[in-house]
Amino acid sequence: LQRDAKGQYLFDLLCHHLNLLEKDYFGIRFVDPDKQRHWLEFTKSVVKQMRAQPPFTMCFRVKFYPTDPAALKEEITRYLVFLQIKRDLYHGRLLCKTSDAALLAAYILQAEIGDYDPGKHPEGYSSKFQFFPKHSEKLERKIAEIHKSELSGQTPATSELNFLRKAQTLETYGVDPHPCKDVSGNAAFLAFTPFGFVVLQGNKRVHFIKWNEVTKMKFEGKTFYLYVSQKEEKKIVLTYFAPTPEACKHLWKCGIENQAFYKLEKSSQVRTVSSSNLFFKGSRFRYSGRVAKEVMESSAKIKREPPEIHRAGLVPSRSCPSITHGPRLSSVPRTRRRAVHISIMEGLESLRDSAHSTPVRSASHGDAFAAPGRSSRAESSERVAVIADENYSPADSVLPTPVAEHSLELMLLSRQVNGAPCSIEEEKESEAGTPAAAEAEEAGGELRALCPGAGGLGAAQAEQVNKFVLSVLRLLLVTVGLLFVLLLLLIVLTESDLDTAFFRDIRQTPEFEQFHYQYFCPLRRWFACKVRAVVSLLIDT
Numbered sequence: 001l002q003r004d005a006k007g008q009y010l011f012d013l014l015c016h017h018l019n020l021l022e023k024d025y026f027g028i029r030f031v032d033p034d035k036q037r038h039w040l041e042f043t044k045s046v047v048k049q050m051r052a053q054p055p056f057t058m059c060f061r062v063k064f065y066p067t068d069p070a071a072l073k074e075e076i077t078r079y080l081v082f083l084q085i086k087r088d089l090y091h092g093r094l095l096c097k098t099s100d101a102a103l104l105a106a107y108i109l110q111a112e113i114g115d116y117d118p119g120k121h122p123e124g125y126s127s128k129f130q131f132f133p134k135h136s137e138k139l140e141r142k143i144a145e146i147h148k149s150e151l152s153g154q155t156p157a158t159s160e161l162n163f164l165r166k167a168q169t170l171e172t173y174g175v176d177p178h179p180c181k182d183v184s185g186n187a188a189f190l191a192f193t194p195f196g197f198v199v200l201q202g203n204k205r206v207h208f209i210k211w212n213e214v215t216k217m218k219f220e221g222k223t224f225y226l227y228v229s230q231k232e233e234k235k236i237v238l239t240y241f242a243p244t245p246e247a248c249k250h251l252w253k254c255g256i257e258n259q260a261f262y263k264l265e266k267s268s269q270v271r272t273v274s275s276s277n278l279f280f281k282g283s284r285f286r287y288s289g290r291v292a293k294e295v296m297e298s299s300a301k302i303k304r305e306p307p308e309i310h311r312a313g314l315v316p317s318r319s320c321p322s323i324t325h326g327p328r329l330s331s332v333p334r335t336r337r338r339a340v341h342i343s344i345m346e347g348l349e350s351l352r353d354s355a356h357s358t359p360v361r362s363a364s365h366g367d368a369f370a371a372p373g374r375s376s377r378a379e380s381s382e383r384v385a386v387i388a389d390e391n392y393s394p395a396d397s398v399l400p401t402p403v404a405e406h407s408l409e410l411m412l413l414s415r416q417v418n419g420a421p422c423s424i425e426e427e428k429e430s431e432a433g434t435p436a437a438a439e440a441e442e443a444g445g446e447l448r449a450l451c452p453g454a455g456g457l458g459a460a461q462a463e464q465v466n467k468f469v470l471s472v473l474r475l476l477l478v479t480v481g482l483l484f485v486l487l488l489l490l491i492v493l494t495e496s497d498l499d500t501a502f503f504r505d506i507r508q509t510p511e512f513e514q515f516h517y518q519y520f521c522p523l524r525r526w527f528a529c530k531v532r533a534v535v536s537l538l539i540d541t
Helices: 007-018 075-091 098-113 137-149 156-168 245-263 292-300 334-352 374-383 408-416 424-431 437-448 457-495 501-507 510-540
Strands: 026-031 037-039 058-062 178-182 187-193 196-201 204-210 214-220 223-230 234-241
Touching: 007 026, 037 245, 058 075, 075 098, 075 156, 098 137, 098 156, 178 245, 187 245, 214 245, 223 245, 457 501, 457 510, 501 510
Parallel strands: none
Antiparallel strands: 026 037, 026 058, 178 187, 178 234, 187 196, 196 204, 214 223, 223 234
16 A cells, blocks of 8 residues: 555455445444544545554444445445444344344344254254344244244345345444433433434433434534424534544544435535634534435446355454354353343333433523423433333444454454453453453443443533633634734824825824824834844844
């Protein structure tokens, strides 16, 4: 890779290697030395975007999930999207009810191993796969039952297509979660989907805002603002706090790109967006690709022989083992796993009784955060949707995809680069069955239940006050500077030979004559003397 090679060059090279034409849905992601994720920008040099030393570790993944994945033109594109959603399912990004989970896993089984064969598939064969972060024996039996009785005769392509159709109907389809906290200090995950902006808390979707209702997105430091205009001229501002300013900027850029891709009709409508106010230093960003409608129109024009797909060898997933890639390692004994699953379900029953709605602030009430009243609480409760039987805690989903295959240690290092725990199976493999494995799993579960945040409500309010004070100081400094410049300009014009009625009136006032003879003339003589002295010194030397 040449030092001045753009991101577009690397991306095109990769898509050519994969024989991929519908490439606008995909992107390249990497993690910097500060453990922050980034999408590779195609208009900039690859090397300049990397703050680490080569060799660089990146991952190829879906960036914009198709609105209708079944409508993709080519099978190779559908297969790559299938791999991504299968990985989302494994890492806990794609949540669903138990019945939906069993059907999705059965589709994966059919695509991977084909029809059920009693001679090749003994009792418990579905347990060889790791479809989800946690399994139960009951779920595994349901998966095998569907695979045996309902999917016989489906080809891998058909199973993958049915998988995509089912996944598209789920609430968390297309979710790439960003851990944040709301104004009350509650942990939340923000995400941008093909259909709009979503907020997930617990096992519920507490906010869903369509793209045409989003009027503006901006960030200041670690604070992310989403401006929403809904029916009946109702305007609200959703406020969230990211773990770091870099994470907040990444969230903002992802929002700008997703809104442009899914909302606009043409790429010519894309505009440069600024995150700053008039007196507040901010960032400028512009989405540089095509929009969804243009991509669909371009895909319809593809006319070529379907490329051959090598399912067994195309980008095997180390983190999602299957019968093809190797057996699954049980993290804890079956009785222990069942007890863990039951305890989680008991805890979720209490979550279902409360609506974890994020407080919003009205755009017409300045900077004061207004607690929602009884009517807004009722409205929020109606909009809350339970999305799964499990709590939404995609600990692994915020990690980069390990692409190095030569060392498990390198894979674990790339997992830990984002500061979150590795998956239970990888910990088990690396620790080789140490006695503390069960305790580590419990601690990891507690850690995954929390997402990194920006402190409580008090810290957030203090940060808002500091930002307000800085804005006022900037305003004062700019005002004083403008007044000083205007004063100097007025003095120069009045002392010039410009003869207008306005300046004649000023020159005839006693105050101006006093200023002219007592201050301006002596200052002009002193300045001229100094200039002559400097010029003579330069001539002598």
